[in-house]
Amino acid sequence: MDPKPSVAIIGSGPAALFAAWALRSSGHEVTVFEQHDHLTLARQASASEGTPRVDIPMRTFSGAYYANLFRVLNHLGIATRVHRFHYRFLQGMAEYFQFFSNFHRIIPCLSNSFWINLYVLACYVWYTMAVFVVPPRIKNGSSGSEETETLDQYAKRIRLPDRFLDWYLLPLFASVATCSHGDLRQCPAAYIADYRRRTFAAHHRTVSDMHVLQTLLTRNVTIVLQAKVERVQPGIEGVEIHFTTGDGDKHQIRIFDRAIIATSAKQAGELFPTIRSITSRLSEGRVRISVTESSHRANAGRSETLVLMTQVEDTSSPVTHAIHHHPSGLDVVVSPGFHDAEKGPAGAELIYLNRPLPTSESHDLLYEVFGTASKGRKLGWKNGDYGIYLAGGYASASLPLLEACVRSALEAAVAIGADLPFEIVKHTSF
Template sequence: MSSVESRQSVAIIGTGMAGLITAYILRNDPRARFGVEVFEKQQKLSLDSASLTVKNNSGTEQRVDLPMRAFASGFYDNLRRMYDYLGIQYGSQRFIFPFSTISDTNSNDIYTRFIHSSHIHQFPPLRPQGSSWASWLVEALYLLVCYLWMVICSFFIEPKQGDDSRPSETFHQYVARIRLPQYFVKHYYLPIMSAVTTCPHDALLNFPAIDIVNYQAKTFRKPHYTVIGGVSKVQDKLSKGLNVRYSSAAIKVENVGSKVQLTWKNDESGSTESKLYDHVIMAVTPDVVRAIFPPLRSALSVIPTATVPAYVHRDFDRLAKCSQVVDGGIHPEPGLPPPERIHLCSNSSSTEFTHEHLSSVIITTSPIIPIDPSKIEHTVTFTRTLRTPTSRKVTNEIFGPASQSDGDLKQWRNGDGNVWVVGSWCWDGMVLLEGCIASALRIADRLDIEVPWAS
């Protein structure tokens, strides 16, 4: 089955992390059984399409990843194994997190409550300027007790799982059950987890508690890493030699006899084309899947998505108060890059995630404080898939083991009719990059493809 004529034809829709990993796995099948064609609606691959190259204050060019691609060991084990196999270089990165509160009535009224350094690389913790030693010490001890209680609970108090009679426990219900203080939840835990998930507080509180608790347990005391040179290095490795149809937006996926027909529109010519394949794999968000694949239109309607804006800018004045309380207390360590500051500025409903990049630009996600339009250099929006107990149940029925699929979706499961879906949301866990690899490995297992880094 090594000749081109005898290969199974595969179309992959989307060139994000999930699409490129799946294409790489299929193209490198040891038995060479698959011919892969990839469809991308943009004129470039999407994994690195939002990122940009900027010059720092010394004139050196640096790559800025959008969204931020930091990852922690423990949770991202499949991602790290793949990076190691591909020869992707990554290094440990230290962060400093000022936690600040923004007034709901005046966005210029900002109060920095505490400054946390990842893995306590700054000890004792930095004290915000203007905060008395007594108030700072009380806040630090309070946070230590609350955090330790949350960690203990994440290891020993399991969130309640759902069944046919009741949904899974939400994070809001879980923190109430373990009696985690609301002050800590509102001003510290929700802001840091909102930065991880890029979603507002209400949506985060409605996440299945098992997602957040598992993430907490797996990343406890684990270092964070970033790819050296940016995620473009990963994109180059995965896409080398890949056959890509650019400016080709998928319109419909449907079974025709024993084949799968993909219909797409060429944005350059305006023409609509169709082609039959042995397999079609959709590596896109659930809102796109339900638009192009009718069998999942109803089921995926319960999986919410949100649009998340991000800005690259040089408006340093907007965070002057937050920066002043940090400056002067950071201790550099020989041989290590300086820590990067990530400001978590929250009002009563959401958190603004502002990253002071080492390249001298600022990346602000979901801004609350206004940004000077004249200082904005780049703007992008992302589609974030949210999680709820209902969407978790539907996802497990579509993508989980057969034993979990005893609900209303028996008429279609991932792979039926040789139609597949992969992505960060296509597994039972936080919607992060690890889900991309996990869902791609599941397809490899179903198609009996040996994946070198998975062994």
Template sequence: MISQDSNKKKTVAVIGSGMAGLVSVYLIQQDRKKRYEVEMFETQNQLSLDSASHTVTSDEDPSSSYRIDVPMRAFDDGFHLNLKRMYDHLGVQYTSPKFVYPLSTVSTTDNSRKSPPHFIHSSSNHQVPPIKPERCGYGQWILRTLYLAVCYFWFTACCFLIEPIPATIDRDDESFQVYLDRIALPKYFIGNYLLPLMSAVTTCSHDELLGFPAIDAIDYARRTYRQPHYTVVGGVQNVQAKIACAPSVRLGATVTKVEHIGSRLRVTWIDSRSTETCSKEFDHVVMAVTPNVVGAIYEPLRTTLSSIPVISGESVVHYDRSTLPDCGRSIRKFSRDVRFSPDQPQLLYICSNSSATEAIHEHPGSVLVTSFPIAPIDPAKVIHRARLARVLRTPKSRRVVNRIFSGDFEQTQQEDKTWRNGTGNVWLAGAWCWDGMVLLEGCIVSAMRVAAGLDVEVPWQ
């Protein structure tokens, strides 16, 4: 005879409704044995995966609208393997847009002044030969193109042939800065080409990027080499609609504490509408939030996760075209086309000073989205702002993350006591919860790891 307790479903709290949280809930809900009841907690009044995005309506046709993903959720075939498999499983439609990247410098004394592009790159080099910047003589343009081709070839060859120096028990991983010095890549190429392009992806300062573990940057370069990039048709709102399947979602619920109560876990939160403090016990808790938030609400990880840096940045949707560099007629045709047809090559202006990079993505309707802006933007022309948290990678934080998620390092007796993912039925998920660049693939891998820990099959594997 089966007891009543053996038929009782286990309860799972999922904190955070970004990609990692939503995929975790989706997978748990797919359990064929129907063993779990899931409840989701989100501090905002809407699910967070698509909460920063914005819909622009055409002035000429009010019935026509265009969804802008903030931040841009591009992915590829080589790096985002599990994300793409999940999209295919869900039937999410995506397209492979072409991008044109004018690279410009920003004055260090006057951030409002941007030089004309010194080079115009294209995604997957679909523009061959590269577009010649206006105000650049043919001889200079040919020499610069050859120089960049040689540097890019050398960097690519090194990525595949020269391994980053790995960590040992006594030493952390080699940093990206040390790796670049070791392969003798020219400083001009690093400062004016490599760092601006990679900073546009990682949305952090140049120094922070140079402090990444070299293995992260090199692995990303290898896996994205000559791979097409994709964006979701209609924006990630369509992804959110397909995976948002939690039967119980508490919006406006700011979790303040997760604590062990015997063999169970108590989640305490503040309801934004009633301002009341509430609590409930669960069998499992999945924290799909940034490490600083985990440390604030879950005491056993407070000290451990304090070594993982988290920065805050901003994406701004606006119409202030004075923030664009003067590109002349060389790419004006692309600018004209993108206003009316999203299928045309899209413009992504990469503007850098000596320490940081901003990316300005031009959308249909002359709408601009500036990520982590350097130059001032006219407040009267701003239509939407979104604050974004960004988890950074360092050799030290990589060691911490790998220990939590059963890293490869030899353990000492003291290190054996380190908190591991799943300890006490507490699980972590997020873009930072894996050994790689903090991008969407980490969300999917960590959610799959939660599902495996709960003995739930992943349908796209």
């Protein structure tokens, strides 16, 4: 029997570790390179020493949209728990609406004006019906459309009022996709409609212990921490991984049969210059997450409060900050569009993340890279060429969420030779 290919994986986020699990479970020799001194799937933060630690970001998932994630979790025997949210909508500091996820509580919503409740309910029902019976147009999808429709175009086509879009629907999706309202309006409508259809009436869930999941995913996987990968390069004998460790003084090269780059798209382009002409055309945003001690105390077993505070500035599109009053007594604030140099609240622990920003152009481009057709050749590279694969939130025709990481990771692993204990669920063309 021929030996199975050795695989290097760059990064240690969800895409990296789910790929590592799939390959190692099939007998491949897998090495994960991570530039930090810890793996980043189970990242946690706290406001100060002695306060509880919370998952950053909180990875929620629900319904059939996360089919592949649920298959892995069920196979591993990982427990999940339900989160019920109390959504409070604010414009600046003034609250204008509230409701509870899946309407699990109704009476508090009566504090809204009768006419606002009626207006939002009517728009919500119309939007929900539309995503089922008037699907958005998408290129290379089952509809056979020649264009990929943005959410802005789709909302106009189905005559969804701008007021509902700006102050009710977009704040909700901004809390999921962590980007500005303007970025959401340019997102392929099919991505958002698919999320709405497949999470309809499903509860939000989280993994009970992310560290347990991280441990199971990395069992028997070689981990190289504080390894700054500088270049991934095809060579005569395989894929060369050029990296430094520790203080960066010692440069090393290791050769593997295959490699998976599970970083952001822009980072992947820096590591593997062959694809830079592709990754340079993909948009990314920056997200700031701050953790502080909270004056808001949630009652055990009650709904968790998620404040959606929308701010409008003259120079940019509206931005919604998602403020999660965590049951542990911490406030976790997720704010899109911030840069590392901008200061956060006093005493807060700050974490900055890159966030893919899908557009109709990125959909068409990535289809040529990840789709089953051979069109990617005109770009000079298609996923898997030279034994190098990409995986991450951007590598799927969907919102850049945990499911996109899992699916792209499993598909890269299977392409290399992994045998999964289940079939990959494919709701989209890539």
